[in-house]
Amino acid sequence: MIQKELYTHFHPDEHHFVDRAWEWVERSAEQHAVKRTDFLDPRQTFILTTLVNRHPDVHCRLEGGYPDAERKRAVIAPDYRHLDDEEMNISVLAISSGDGKFLTLEHGDYMGAILGLGMKRDKIGDIHVIEGGCHCLVADEAASYLHMNLSQVHRVHVQTELLSLDKLQVASTRLEELHLSVASMRMDGIVSDVFRLSRAKVLIPIQAGRCRVNWKTEEDPSKPLKEGDMISLQGFGRFKVLEVEGVTKKGRIRVIIGRYA
Incomplete structure (x- = not known):
C-alpha cells in the first residue's frame, strides 16, 4: 500500500486512483510486469508520472494517438525495457x-x-x-x-x-474569446461571468465537487485563477484563462478568456 503521506498531495476523490497507479508501479518494479492502462485524463497522467518518478526502477510511456492528445494510454514497465516500440493498441x-x-x-x-x-x-x-x-x-x-x-x-x-x-482527422480547436473586467481572480467570480450564472448558482456545483481546475477537483470558490489555467464546470463546459492584461484605473482586472465552443 502506498505511503499515506502521499495522500496529502491529492484530493480525497483521487486516492482510489493513486492506490491503483502505485500498484502498477510496484508490480513493474517487483514482478517485472508491463502494464498498459486504459485512457487517462490529464490529471490522471500527472498523478501516474508523479508516482513513476518516485520509483528509480520504473518508467512509462504516454500515447493518445496524436501529438496533442488530451486523453492518453500509458505503458508502465521496468526501466530496462525499451518502450518506444511498445504497442499502445x-x-x-x-x-x-x-x-x-x-x-x-x-x-x-x-x-x-x-x-x-x-x-x-x-x-x-x-x-x-x-x-x-x-x-x-x-x-x-x-x-x-x-x-x-x-x-x-x-x-x-x-x-x-x-x-x-x-x-486520423483532428478537429481544430474553437475558442470563443471573452474580454472580462473582474474585481479579482477568484474562481467563483470568473466562472460566474463566463457561464453567465449568478454567484449563488455557481457556488452549488463548485462546493459539490463538479468544478475542475487543470483537471483537478477544486471545491474552494475563492481559489485564485492564473494565466494558463483550464477550468471545467460539469454540465456547462470549460474555458481557459488566456491572458491577464492588467489593472484598470478603477482597480479592476482585465482578463481574456477562451471558452470552448
Whole structure:
C-alpha cells in the first residue's frame, strides 16, 4: 500500500486512483510486469508520472494517438525495457452518415451514443467532430464492439469504419474569446461571468465537487485563477484563462478568456 503521506498531495476523490497507479508501479518494479492502462485524463497522467518518478526502477510511456492528445494510454514497465516500440493498441473509429443532420451533432452526442452501448469512458480517447462525422480514438479491445454495434447517434443513423492512426482527422480547436473586467481572480467570480450564472448558482456545483481546475477537483470558490489555467464546470463546459492584461484605473482586472465552443 502506498505511503499515506502521499495522500496529502491529492484530493480525497483521487486516492482510489493513486492506490491503483502505485500498484502498477510496484508490480513493474517487483514482478517485472508491463502494464498498459486504459485512457487517462490529464490529471490522471500527472498523478501516474508523479508516482513513476518516485520509483528509480520504473518508467512509462504516454500515447493518445496524436501529438496533442488530451486523453492518453500509458505503458508502465521496468526501466530496462525499451518502450518506444511498445504497442499502445489505439484505433480510430470513424463515424459517418449520408445526410446533413450531422451538422447538428456535437461531441456530447457521440459520447452519449458510445456510453449508451455500455462502453466505459476509460476505453475512449479524444473525440474529434469533423465535417461529415466524427473520428474517435478508442482502445483496440473496444474497437470491434463499437464498430458492430454503433448504428445511431442522437436519432441519426450512422455507419462506422475502423481506421489506422495515420488516417486520423483532428478537429481544430474553437475558442470563443471573452474580454472580462473582474474585481479579482477568484474562481467563483470568473466562472460566474463566463457561464453567465449568478454567484449563488455557481457556488452549488463548485462546493459539490463538479468544478475542475487543470483537471483537478477544486471545491474552494475563492481559489485564485492564473494565466494558463483550464477550468471545467460539469454540465456547462470549460474555458481557459488566456491572458491577464492588467489593472484598470478603477482597480479592476482585465482578463481574456477562451471558452470552448
